[in-house]
Structure formats: C-alpha cells, structure tokens
Amino acid sequence: MVVPVPPPPLLASHVAVRAAASAISHGRRVLLNGDHPPQVAALGRGDWVKLICGASFEDAADVRNLSLVYTLAGVDCIDCAADASVVGAVNEGIEVAASIVPTVQRPWLMISVNDDCRDLHFRKAEFDPDDCPLDCSKPCEKVCPADAISLKHSMVDGERTLSDPLRGKYEGGVITERCYGCGRCLPVCPYDRIRAVSYVRDPTMTAELLKRDDVDAIEIHTTGKGTDMFNTLWDNLSGSINNVKLVAVSLPDIGESTVDLMNTIYTIMEPHFKGYNLWQLDGRPMSGDIGRGATRETVSFAAHVASMSERPPGFYQLAGGTNSYTVDYLKKAGLFQSSNWNSGTATSEMASSHQALIGGIAYGGYARKIVGRVLRKIPEQFGRVHIEDHPDHLLEALQEAMSLVGPVKGYIPSHSKPFMKQVDRQ
Incomplete structure (x- = not known):
C-alpha cells in the first residue's frame, strides 16, 4: 500500500x-x-x-x-x-x-x-564551442533570454586559461532543454557559427500523452x-x-x-x-x-x-x-x-x-x-531549487505573477503591484 x-x-x-x-x-x-x-x-x-x-x-x-x-x-x-x-x-x-x-x-x-517543421516554436539553437574563437565577446550568451547558452574557458595542461584568454578552448554551448527557439542568438554571432535545428513532435507520442488523465x-x-x-x-x-x-x-x-x-x-x-x-x-x-x-x-x-x-x-x-x-x-x-x-x-x-x-x-x-529573475536570486548552492523551500522568494515571485494575471482577472488594476504589499506577512 x-x-x-x-x-x-x-x-x-x-x-x-x-x-x-x-x-x-x-x-x-x-x-x-x-x-x-x-x-x-x-x-x-x-x-x-x-x-x-x-x-x-x-x-x-x-x-x-x-x-x-x-x-x-x-x-x-x-x-x-x-x-x-x-x-x-x-x-x-x-x-x-x-x-x-x-x-x-x-x-x-x-x-x-x-x-510543420518550419514553425519557429519548434527549433533549437546549436553550435560547436570548439569553433568559437577565444577572443569572442560571446554576444550569444548575453542576448539569450532563457540563459540557455553557457561558454567557459577550459583548462589546458592543468593551468587555467583565464590568465591567457587566447590559450585553450571554450566548453559548453547551448543548454538544449532551456533553448526554446527564439532565434535571437542567430544574427548576433560575429562568426556566423550558430544554426537553428527544427523538428516536429512525434504524433504517436502525442497521442499517448492525450490519453493521460492529467x-x-x-x-x-x-x-x-x-x-x-x-x-x-x-x-x-x-x-x-x-x-x-x-x-x-x-x-x-x-x-x-x-x-x-x-x-x-x-x-x-x-x-x-x-x-x-x-x-x-x-x-x-x-x-x-x-x-x-x-x-x-x-x-x-x-x-x-x-x-x-x-x-x-x-x-x-x-x-x-x-x-x-x-x-x-x-x-x-x-x-x-x-x-x-x-x-x-x-x-x-x-x-x-x-x-x-x-x-x-x-x-x-x-x-x-x-518570475525567472526571482528564481535567479536563490543562491546556486541550493542546487535544483524548489521555490516553496524559499518562502520569501515564493512570495516575491507570486507578487510578480499576480501583477501580470491580476489585470486580466480583475483583482488588481493595470500596471499596479500594491496587492501583495497589503497582505499581512505575520
């Protein structure tokens, strides 16, 4: 049982x-x-x-x-x-x-x-970090709204390359599960090394998901x-x-x-x-x-x-x-x-x-x-974060979400965030 x-x-x-x-x-x-x-x-x-x-x-x-x-x-x-x-x-x-x-x-x-695989919502960015010159300013990393690109210098001969940025290579690249295909990284790459890979969801797997009660x-x-x-x-x-x-x-x-x-x-x-x-x-x-x-x-x-x-x-x-x-x-x-x-x-x-x-x-x-900017405030040492374990952050994230949902639902006016501040936190 x-x-x-x-x-x-x-x-x-x-x-x-x-x-x-x-x-x-x-x-x-x-x-x-x-x-x-x-x-x-x-x-x-x-x-x-x-x-x-x-x-x-x-x-x-x-x-x-x-x-x-x-x-x-x-x-x-x-x-x-x-x-x-x-x-x-x-x-x-x-x-x-x-x-x-x-x-x-x-x-x-x-x-x-x-x-149709031409739909922009169903694609991922892709590139080989080995092809990235070490003097690149990494604009792809800066422009990504999903924090789905991470490029870091690797170690060479046991020494960190931070002291000599033109030695070694980059490691990392696109974090596939976080990329949602917005395409903003494609035009900013100064070396034109990023490509978009499109796909179609498997209809057989979709049909099985539709049978779930949830x-x-x-x-x-x-x-x-x-x-x-x-x-x-x-x-x-x-x-x-x-x-x-x-x-x-x-x-x-x-x-x-x-x-x-x-x-x-x-x-x-x-x-x-x-x-x-x-x-x-x-x-x-x-x-x-x-x-x-x-x-x-x-x-x-x-x-x-x-x-x-x-x-x-x-x-x-x-x-x-x-x-x-x-x-x-x-x-x-x-x-x-x-x-x-x-x-x-x-x-x-x-x-x-x-x-x-x-x-x-x-x-x-x-x-x-x-909500993501609240999640990013939780220190990295907590690893995979459950936001309910950090109630102050949960409260702040909920305030942000309510400021967006509330004007449609009618429980707060447009461009207003006073609702949560009126709640007694004690």
Missing part, C-alpha cells in the same frame, strides 16, 4: 501566500450559468489567462516552479512541451500549489505540438502555409483527440487569407471533435519580454480578425508579444472583455450569447522573465 506523502508544513511566509491566493479566489467573478467548467467560463467572460512554459522549453525544474507560482496566481491553463517529463513537472508544480493553498483552482494542462488540452501550431500537414496530423491524433476538453490552434497573421485558413482548419476538425475549440492569434512569436512595442502586433492581429464577419466558431485568445502592456492596448482597441453577439463556441455552445470576442491572453516569454 502506498502511503500518501504529507504536504509540506505551512511556513510563516506561506501564510502570506495563502492569504493572497485566497483573496484571488474570493475576487473571482461569478461563473456563467450552465455546466461549463470554470476555465470555459473564463473564456466566455474574456478573463482567461494561460501560462506558456514554451513549446520547446524542457527544463523540468523551471517548468515546475513556474507552474507552482502561476497556479497560485490564478491562471486557467498551463501550456507546455509535449514531453512526458515536462508534463510531470507541470503537474508537480500544480500539486505543490494545492498543498499550500488547498482552495486553489487547478489549471488545465495543455501540450503543444506542430504540424492532460486536458492540446495546442496545434500551424504556419499558415496550407492545411495538408494539419490534416495529416489531425488524422494521426483522431483516435485520442476526444480525451481532451479543448483543442487550440495557434496561427500567425497571414493577411486577408487568415480567416479562410481558419475556416478550412475548422472544417477538418469539426466532424471528429466534441469539445471546445480555441484560436490562438500569434502576433509576434516569442517577443513579449522585449517591451511595449512587441504587443502591438498581436492586438492588431486581434482587431483584424474581429473585423471579419466570416470568422469560424470558437474562442479567441492572444499570444505572441504579450506582456504587461497588452491589457491597456486591448482596452484602447475596444477589445478587452467586449462582447461578441454572433460567434458560437464550436461544438459546445455557451449558455450565454454575451461571449467575449477575445477570450483571454496567453503570456510566455514575459511571464517566464518576471
């Missing part, structure tokens, strides 16, 4: 975490009428928030901590790589969050796959360059696709033909899927951590799709370039939690016709950045 592992003791600072997360729960809006799950109700209201861990980001330790923090902050979904170990890390983070705050809502777990949704990334490969992937997944509650399709803005592409994809999916469907409008992929300008493209994309009357049924969600400015840009465009009176929700009808035109926002690079 397996004895359940008891939850960790509620440390003093965890009391503050529990108080903050409980306030989030109390501040949640009334769910839509009917039998729809709370995640679907959030899409209907327009306050759905998804954490994107990264379709190619496979650092299980970071994924676990991100999932823990953003579960406490109240996200509705956590999107991760279609890899069993990464799925396990997400679920562990969710479970630890629930052990600290038992009333926390479990977010849906979504896995991301692609139908996988709730799937996202299929498509490049917009036709639908033949989407059709092939959909056929490969048809035997297990109805095990999940929601199917999302992530696609770029391809101009006036975008809605035609979406309608064709919907025609492929609709006869074989009985759950909810969602369209992820990917404005400027993997750029949310850059700054204010990055979010304009995804809001522009949303405005473009919203203006088209022939768009297919389903929920709509923003991604690509999303950050702390996205809510304000949506408000300026008149798209934040505004109702759409005409669109349905695919094969599962909502109880209310007042469905939000834009169901929510997915945060990726920016969400990882603001």
